[in-house]
Structures are given as C-alpha cells and as structure tokens.
Amino acid sequence: MSSLGELRSLTVSRRRSGARSPKPRARDNITGYLFLAPWLIGLVVFTIGPMVASLVLSFTHYDLLTPPRWAGFGNIVRMAQDERLWHSFGITVLYVVVSVPLQLILALALALVLDRGMRGLSFYRSVFYLPSLMGGSVAIAILWRQVFGKDGLVNGFLAVFGIDGPGWISHPDFALWTLVLLHVWTFGSPMVIFLAGLRQIPEMYHEAAAVDGAGKVRRFFSITFPLLTPIIFFNLVLQMIFAFQSFTQAYIVSGGTGGPSDSTLFYTLYLYQNAFTAPIDMGYASTMAWFLLLVIAGFTGINFWLSRYWVFYDD
Incomplete structure (x- = not known):
C-alpha cells in the first residue's frame, strides 16, 4: 500500500511540475512560427499589402506625382x-x-x-x-x-x-x-x-x-x-x-x-x-x-x- 501511495504522489507531483512548465506543443508552435516568419512577412509586405493598396487605388485617380484623388466608381x-x-x-x-x-x-x-x-x-x-x-x-x-x-x-x-x-x-x-x-x-x-x-x-x-x-x-x-x-x-x-x-x-x-x-x-x-x-x-x-x-x-x-x-x- 505504501508503494502505491508513493506512486500516486509521484504522479501528482509530475503533473503539477508539468503544468508550471510550457507545454511541448506550444513550444513547437512557437518554433514553427519563427521559421515561418520570413515567409509570413514577405506575404504581408509583398503580396497582401500591395493587393490592399491596389484595391484602394482602384477607387482613385493617381498619377504617381500628386496625392490620389477619390473617384468612387x-x-x-x-x-x-x-x-x-x-x-x-x-x-x-x-x-x-x-x-x-x-x-x-x-x-x-x-x-x-x-x-x-x-x-x-x-x-x-x-x-x-x-x-x-x-x-x-x-x-x-x-x-x-x-x-x-x-x-x-x-x-x-x-x-x-x-x-x-x-x-x-x-x-x-x-x-x-x-x-x-x-x-x-x-x-x-x-x-x-x-x-x-x-x-x-x-x-x-x-x-x-x-x-x-x-x-x-x-x-x-x-x-x-x-x-x-x-x-x-x-x-x-x-x-x-x-x-x-x-x-x-x-x-x-x-x-x-x-x-x-x-x-x-x-x-x-x-x-x-x-x-x-x-x-x-x-x-x-x-x-x-x-x-x-x-x-x-x-x-x-x-x-x-x-x-x-x-x-x-x-x-
């Protein structure tokens, strides 16, 4: 019985120590996002950003020399x-x-x-x-x-x-x-x-x-x-x-x-x-x-x- 009690206490202590440390899956996700960061930055800066800017400019008159003028449709x-x-x-x-x-x-x-x-x-x-x-x-x-x-x-x-x-x-x-x-x-x-x-x-x-x-x-x-x-x-x-x-x-x-x-x-x-x-x-x-x-x-x-x-x- 004493050995069974010791096993239970050891399991509880491991669970508690695991709760205080970062989860392995969370650490893996952070590592993955860090490796993806250059691609994500490039996607936002060179693809999504220009697309949004182009969509906004499509409702304006813009000659590259003066500020865009709103044209609506x-x-x-x-x-x-x-x-x-x-x-x-x-x-x-x-x-x-x-x-x-x-x-x-x-x-x-x-x-x-x-x-x-x-x-x-x-x-x-x-x-x-x-x-x-x-x-x-x-x-x-x-x-x-x-x-x-x-x-x-x-x-x-x-x-x-x-x-x-x-x-x-x-x-x-x-x-x-x-x-x-x-x-x-x-x-x-x-x-x-x-x-x-x-x-x-x-x-x-x-x-x-x-x-x-x-x-x-x-x-x-x-x-x-x-x-x-x-x-x-x-x-x-x-x-x-x-x-x-x-x-x-x-x-x-x-x-x-x-x-x-x-x-x-x-x-x-x-x-x-x-x-x-x-x-x-x-x-x-x-x-x-x-x-x-x-x-x-x-x-x-x-x-x-x-x-x-x-x-x-x-x-």
Whole structure:
C-alpha cells in the first residue's frame, strides 16, 4: 500500500511540475512560427499589402506625382466606355482560346511519343522543356521578332520557293498569330506533366484491352484519355491563367504599342500603358488589374464547373 501511495504522489507531483512548465506543443508552435516568419512577412509586405493598396487605388485617380484623388466608381464607368479596353480584352480572350488548346494538344502528342521508352529520353525531355524556360523571356521575344520580320528567317525560307512573304509582325492580319505560335512553342512544361501522368497509368489496362482486340486509337480514347483527364484539367487551368497574364511577348514584338492597328494589344499591355505611360493613371490601371483578376477567377470557376462532365478520377 505504501508503494502505491508513493506512486500516486509521484504522479501528482509530475503533473503539477508539468503544468508550471510550457507545454511541448506550444513550444513547437512557437518554433514553427519563427521559421515561418520570413515567409509570413514577405506575404504581408509583398503580396497582401500591395493587393490592399491596389484595391484602394482602384477607387482613385493617381498619377504617381500628386496625392490620389477619390473617384468612387468613376474608373468602373470609364472602363465600361473604353472601347480600346474592350478591344484589348477581346484580343486576349481570342489569344487564350486559340493558343492554350493548341499548346496542350502538341504537349500531349509529344508526351505520348516520349512515353514509348525511346533512347535518350532524358535528353529529349530536357530539350523540349527549354522553350518553357525561355518562352517568356525578353531574348526569345526579340528572337521571335527577328524570325518573323520582313527580312527574317521565315521569309528567307519562303523566298527559296519564290514566295514574297509579308512582314508577319507588322501586318495586322498575322501579328497576333505569331504570338499564338510563340505560346504554342512553349509546350515543355505541360508536356513534362503529361509524361508524368502517362507513367502513372497501369500497363495492365492496355494489355487487357489489347487481348480483347482493341487497337491503339481505341485504347487511347477508352483508357489513356479518361485516366489522363485530371492531368489535362490541371494543365488547362494553369496554362489558361498564364495566357491571360501574357505581357512580355506582346510588349517586345509590338514595341510596346500593341500594334499594328492594336492587333497585339493584350489586356496586360494596355494596363501597363495606363499605369506607366502618359497620361499616367495608376488608379485606372488598378481597376483594370482587379477586373482581370475577376475574369481569370470566372474562367477558372467555369472550368471547375464543367470538369464534372469530362474529368474522371480513378477511385
């Protein structure tokens, strides 16, 4: 009995001493927040803070030189009446609707080829991924301008066959399509993701279908494509968001004007012109930025709503 009493008293004393000391979980939480502090500070200073400031400025007129002047919903009314804004919005939507599906089709086709287990797979995968690393750079945009210029490589090739090609980037009927081609060319990132998805499809499904007499086309549409739809959906949403934010290509190729005849005036380029070229109105540009955010969120929401009809998850 005495030993039992001593055990109880020892347990009580340990509980009391534990109550006086900081809990291990609390200490772990403090340590975790200390490690997260640099990221949290960066989030507040460089993301949340500028977003709040942009939201406030969207209700003002601000030329960066004088204090902001309250405008209320004046910028929204101005947007509704700005024909050039809606022209740039239409150009951007056309660019997204055309370039993104073409890019994903090319990326999936090359991923299917690389999935055959060919020799030098790592080399080809790296080579095909390079355009994605450099596609949004200034250097590639300048190169693209030289390739499709009046005396560029494309017209030099056509001249061999006696064809006098136009200045592709200076012609309003062709300028936008050169940028679409540039976006399609940066297929490396979705291709690598498609390749990873193809590697996750069990081979036994294809073997069973082949035993039943299904050909390659039938196996693709009955097995590969349905099981790959989550990856397709992921790439679709991601590349759509990137395409809406395209800026460098249009700025460099058009010289910052959006020409010829505003045929490459992307929404982001027109936003930049309002924010940093005369007459400067950072308030109006902020309103445009928030409108773009709502548009991207709307398109993303539509994609998620439609995904229930064509995206299949392997349970």
